[in-house]
Amino acid sequence: MTPPGATLWATDLTARSRAARVRADRVLTGAEAHRFDTGDPFPRSPRPAHRMPSWLPGTTGVMETRGPWRRHREEQRYATPRLVVYQDEITLPDGQPGHYDWVRVPDLVRVAALVDGRLLMIEQYHYLTGSMWQLPGGNVDADDQDNEAAARRELAEETGYRGGRWTPRGAVHPMPGLTPARVHLWSAEGLTPGEPAPESGEADLQVRHLSLDEAVRAVRDGRIGCASSAALVLAVAAPR
Amino acid sequence: MTPPGATLWATDLTARSRAARVRADRVLTGAEAHRFDTGDPFPRSPRPAHRMPSWLPGTTGVMETRGPWRRHREEQRYATPRLVVYQDEITLPDGQPGHYDWVRVPDLVRVAALVDGRLLMIEQYHYLTGSMWQLPGGNVDADDQDNEAAARRELAEETGYRGGRWTPRGAVHPMPGLTPARVHLWSAEGLTPGEPAPESGEADLQVRHLSLDEAVRAVRDGRIGCASSAALVLAVAAPR
Numbered sequence: 001m002t003p004p005g006a007t008l009w010a011t012d013l014t015a016r017s018r019a020a021r022v023r024a025d026r027v028l029t030g031a032e033a034h035r036f037d038t039g040d041p042f043p044r045s046p047r048p049a050h051r052m053p054s055w056l057p058g059t060t061g062v063m064e065t066r067g068p069w070r071r072h073r074e075e076q077r078y079a080t081p082r083l084v085v086y087q088d089e090i091t092l093p094d095g096q097p098g099h100y101d102w103v104r105v106p107d108l109v110r111v112a113a114l115v116d117g118r119l120l121m122i123e124q125y126h127y128l129t130g131s132m133w134q135l136p137g138g139n140v141d142a143d144d145q146d147n148e149a150a151a152r153r154e155l156a157e158e159t160g161y162r163g164g165r166w167t168p169r170g171a172v173h174p175m176p177g178l179t180p181a182r183v184h185l186w187s188a189e190g191l192t193p194g195e196p197a198p199e200s201g202e203a204d205l206q207v208r209h210l211s212l213d214e215a216v217r218a219v220r221d222g223r224i225g226c227a228s229s230a231a232l233v234l235a236v237a238a239p240r
Numbered sequence: 241m242t243p244p245g246a247t248l249w250a251t252d253l254t255a256r257s258r259a260a261r262v263r264a265d266r267v268l269t270g271a272e273a274h275r276f277d278t279g280d281p282f283p284r285s286p287r288p289a290h291r292m293p294s295w296l297p298g299t300t301g302v303m304e305t306r307g308p309w310r311r312h313r314e315e316q317r318y319a320t321p322r323l324v325v326y327q328d329e330i331t332l333p334d335g336q337p338g339h340y341d342w343v344r345v346p347d348l349v350r351v352a353a354l355v356d357g358r359l360l361m362i363e364q365y366h367y368l369t370g371s372m373w374q375l376p377g378g379n380v381d382a383d384d385q386d387n388e389a390a391a392r393r394e395l396a397e398e399t400g401y402r403g404g405r406w407t408p409r410g411a412v413h414p415m416p417g418l419t420p421a422r423v424h425l426w427s428a429e430g431l432t433p434g435e436p437a438p439e440s441g442e443a444d445l446q447v448r449h450l451s452l453d454e455a456v457r458a459v460r461d462g463r464i465g466c467a468s469s470a471a472l473v474l475a476v477a478a479p480r
Contacts, residue, residue: 067365068444078318078325082341083418085318085325090367093443100367101322103343105418125307127330127340128420129413139417170460172467173369174414175421177379178323178345180368183467203333204308216478219471220410227412227423227467231459234474238456 068093077101103179109151110137110228112169112187112236113161118209119233120159121218125204133208133218134226135233138199140184147184155188157197159207164191169235172228183228187236212237308333317341343419349391350377350468352409352427352476353401358449359473360399361458365444373448373458375469378439380424387424395428397437399447404431409475412468423468427476452477 064071073089084104092098112135113120122134136158137151144150148166156162169185198205210218216237219230304311313329324344332338352375353360362374376398377391384390388406396402409425438445450458456477459470 066367067371069365069367071367080317080327080339080341083325083343085323087320092440093365094440095443096440098440099320101320102368103323103418105415108415125309125333126413126416127306127309127311128342128418129416131307132413132416134416170462171465172470173366173372173465174467175345175348175419176366176369176372176374176466178343178368179415179418181415200332200334200336200338203335219475222410225411225413226416227414227471230412231467231470231474234471234478235459238474238478 071100105179105181107140107147107181108137108174108183108228109140109147109154110135110183110185110226110232111151111155112185112232113155113159113164113191114187114189114236115161115191115193115209118211119215119236120155120161121208121210121215121224122158123206123208124202127201129225132225133223133229135229137183137229148186151184151186151188155191156194157199158202158205160194160196161188161191162194164188169232172231174228185228185232185235187232311340345419345421347380347387347421348377348414348423348468349380349387349394350375350423350425350466350472351391351395352425352472353395353399353404353431354427354429354476355401355431355433355449358451359455359476360395360401361448361450361455361464362398363446363448364442367441369465372466373464373469374466375472377423377469388426391424391426391428395431396434397439398442398445400434400436401428401431402434404428409472412471414468425468425472425475427472 070091071088072091075087075089076084077087078085082105086102086104088100088102090098090100111120120136122136123131124134125131136155138154138158140147140150141153144153148168152162152166165188167187169187171182171184174181174183196205196207212233215224215233218224219233224230224233310331311328312331315327315329316324317327318325322345326342326344328340328342330338330340351360360376362376363371364374365371376395378394378398380387380390381393384393388408392402392406405428407427409427411422411424414421414423436445436447452473455464455473458464459473464470464473
C-alpha cells in the first residue's frame with residue numbers, strides 16, 4: 001500500500017523541505033531546549049558547530065570521524081519538548097554508506113537510598129509498560145544544576161527523603177543504539193525524612209522499604225523491570 | 241526565534257495533514273513492519289483495533305484505561321524503518337490533560353554466555369556513545385521466530401558460539417518512560433565454537449573472555465556501560 005505522499009517525499013525536494021519546516025510542533029523555550037543538553041552525548045568525539053542545538057528541524061553539514069564510523073551530515077527530522085529525532089548520513093565501519101536514526105532525550109538518574117538498612121523502592125504504573133518497581137529517579141531537568149542535584153530533587157519529590165551522604169555509582173547507557181542519553185547512578189544514606197511532592201504523572205506512586213535481599217529477589221523475579229534500577233540494586237547488594 | 245512553519249503547524253490543519261502525509265520516508269515492507277511487532281508493548285492493557293500497526297503516520301481514535309492513565313487518541317508522527325514516534329492525547333493520573341510522546345523500536349536481547357567458566361564480552365565502538373563493553377546481543381529481527389532465536393542468532397553472529405543449554409533470565413525495560421521495548425536476558429553454557437558473521441555496523445567488534453570477577457569489576461569501573469548488560473552480569477555473578 002503506497003501512501004499518498006510517499007513518492008513525493010522521496011522525489012520532490014521542494015515538498016520535502018516544506019514538510020521539514022512544518023514538522024516542529026512549536027518553538028521550544030530556552031529552558032526546554034536546555035533539558036536535552038545536560039550531558040555530553042558524544043564524549044569520545046569532537047563536537048562541531050552544532051554543539052549548541054538548533055531546536056528547529058534542519059540540516060547540519062559536518063564530516064566527523066567516530067571510531068570506525070564516519071558522519072557526513074546530521075538532520076533534525078522531528079522535535080517535541082520531550083524528544084528530538086535525528087537522521088545522520090554515515091559511512092558504516094565496513095565502508096558501506098547508510099543512515100542512522102537516533103533520538104535525543106534528557107539524561108536520567110536513579111538512586112539507591114538506604115534508610116535503616118532498607119532500600120527505598122517506588123511502585124508506580126507506567127503509561128507505556130504497566131506496573132513496575134523502580135529505584136527513585138527520573139529526568140535531569142533544565143533547572144537541575146547537575147545530575148546529583150537532579151537525583152536529590154527526584155528522591156525528595158518521590159519519597160520526601162533529603163540531605164544525607166551521597167556516593168556516585170557511575171553511569172550507564174540504557175539504549176546505546178537508540179540514544180546517547182545516560183542514566184546516572186547514586187547511592188545515599190543518612191537521609192532525613194520529609195514530605196514528598198509527586199509530579200502530575202505520579203499520583204499513584206507508592207514508596208516501599210525493602211531489605212537488600214528482598215530487593216535482589218525482586219530483581220530476579222521480575223518485579224523490578226527497569227534495567228538501570230536492576231543494575232544498581234545488584235551493584236549495591238553484591239559483595240565487593 | 242520563530243521558525244517559518246511553526247505557527248502554520250499549530251493553526252493550519254490543512255497544511256498539518258499534508259505534512260503528516262509526506263512525513264513517512266517510504267512504505268515499510270512487511271518484514272520491516274514486523275520488526276516492531278515482536279513483543280506486546282502494552283502487556284497490561286487491552287489492545288484496540290490498531291494492534292496490527294498501520295505503518296503510515298495517522299490517527300487512531302481510541303479510549304483506553306491504563307492503570308491511573310487514560311489514552312484518548314494515538315497519532316503516529318514520524319516513521320523510519322528503525323523507529324516510529326507516536327504522540328498520544330492522554331489524561332494524567334492526577335486528572336490533568338496532556339500529551340505523551342513515545343517511540344516504538346524492536347525488542348532487544350542480551351546473553352551471558354559462559355565458555356570454560358568465563359563470560360563472553362563484546363568490545364565495540366558505538367556510533368552514539370563511543371567504545372563500550374557489552375554482553376553479546378542486539379535487536380529481535382523480523383526473521384527471528386522468538387526472542388530466544390534472536391539471542392542465539394546474535395551470539396553466533398558476534399562470537400561464533402552456538403548450540404548449548406539456554407536459560408531465560410527475565411526481561412527488563414531499558415527506558416520505560418520513552419519506549420515499551422524490552423531487553424530479553426538469557427544465559428547459555430555448553431556452547432560449540434564456530435565462525436562469527438558480524439553485521440555491517442560491527443566491523444570493529446572484538447570478543448573478550450572475562451572471569452565473572454573481572455566482569456563484575458568491569459561493571460563497577462564503568463567499562464560495561466550498557467545498563468542491561470550490567471544488570472545481567474551482576475545477576476549471573478551474584479550469589480543466590
